[in-house]
Each structure stands twice: as C-alpha cells, then as structure tokens.
Amino acid sequence: MIEIKCGRGGKYVEWADKHILTDDRFPEDSVYIALVDGEEIRGVTVFTDYRGDSISLHGAGAFVGWMTPRYVRFVYDYIFNQLGCKRVGVMVRTDNIKAIVTDLKMGYKFEGCLRHADTDGSDLYIMGMTREECRWIKKDTIGKEG
Numbered sequence: 520m521i522e523i524k525c526g527r528g529g530k531y532v533e534w535a536d537k538h539i540l541t542d543d544r545f546p547e548d549s550v551y552i553a554l555v556d557g558e559e560i561r562g563v564t565v566f567t568d569y570r571g572d573s574i575s576l577h578g579a580g581a582f583v584g585w586m587t588p589r590y591v592r593f594v595y596d597y598i599f600n601q602l603g604c605k606r607v608g609v610m611v612r613t614d615n616i617k618a619i620v621t622d623l624k625m626g627y628k629f630e631g632c633l634r635h636a637d638t639d640g641s642d643l644y645i646m647g648m649t650r651e652e653c654r655w656i657k658k659d660t661i662g663k664e665g
Contacts, residue, residue, distance in 0.1 A: 520557065521554065521561070521587075522554075522555050523552060523590060525550070525551065525553075525597075526550070526551060527548045527549065531553040531560065532545050532563070532565055534553075534560050534563055535563040535577065538579035538580075539577055539578075545565050549565050549567060550566045550569075551564065551565050551566070552564045552593065554590050565577045571604075572604060573604055573606045573607065576598070576607050577609070578609075591655050594655075595655035596655075596656055599656050605649060605650050608630075608645060608646065608647045608648075609627060610633070611643065611644050612642070613644055614641060619644065622646050626648050626652055626653060626654055627646040628647060629644060629645075631644070631645040632645070
C-alpha cells in the first residue's frame with residue numbers, strides 16, 4: 520500500500536542523502552515527506568532553511584514518475600498552507616537536465632546562478648516558486664493563513 524509519511528530525521532533523510540548528488544548532508548533532524556510502498560521508498564522530499572516566509576526543498580526519487588499528483592499536492596500544501604510560506608526554493612546543478620526540466624514543469628522559475636557553488640566546482644541554478652505561482656494548491660487558499 521502506497522503511503523505518504525512525514526517526520527524528522529531517520530532513515531528517510533538518510534535515504535535522500537544517498538540519492539541527491541552532493542557531498543553535503545542534511546541536518547539529522549531535517550523534516551521530510553516520503554512516498555513509501557510497504558518498505559520500499561519511492562521518493563523523499565527534505566526541507567531545509569525554513570525562514571518563516573520561505574523554505575528550501577530537496578527531492579530524490581527511486582524511479583521516473585514517483586511524484587504522483589497526490590504526493591505533489593501534499594508537499595505544496597505543507598509548504599504554503601501549513602507553514603504559511605510565500606516562496607519555496609530549489610538549487611539544481613546546471614548539468615542536471617532532468618531535474619531542471621522537472622522543476623520547470625512543476626512551476627519553478629529561474630532566479631539566478633551560483634557559479635562554482637557545488638563541491639566539485641559545478642554551477643548551481645537557483646529556482647523558486649511563489650505561493651501565487653503554485654498550481655498544486657487550491658486557489659481559494661491563496662492569501663489565507665496557513
């Protein structure tokens with residue numbers, strides 16, 4: 520049975536650490552949302568840098584198509600309605616074309632480039648989405664408190 524699980528730290532954050540292309544590690548108590556089928560992890564979203572009005576999102580999946588519409592709506596409901604954020608940001612390597620295309624399809628917009636910012640000297644794109652731009656939440660929730 521496919522479930523959405525939420526929490527802090529533990530095996531889901533560790534799994535995301537191993538599947539996201541970077542030498543950095545998430546803080547042990549990072550908040551996550553995971554899509555799980557029994558004991559099989561299909562994908563994990565980890566949140567960092569929560570600042571009240573904004574948050575950073577990091578996602579990794581076990582295979583193409585793991586992000587179901589139900590899962591995506593759950594993630595953005597958490598960001599924009601439960602936390603009350605006004606924006607969510609992602610950083611993606613400029614050579615990770617699949618991630619860039621996915622982020623653009625999700626509704627993210629290019630905001631800048633961090634030159635030589637990854638541990639191997641690769642550039643990173645900064646991409647963001649505001650609450651008003653997010654098509655994954657109900658429009659009648661825009662402007663209301665989370």
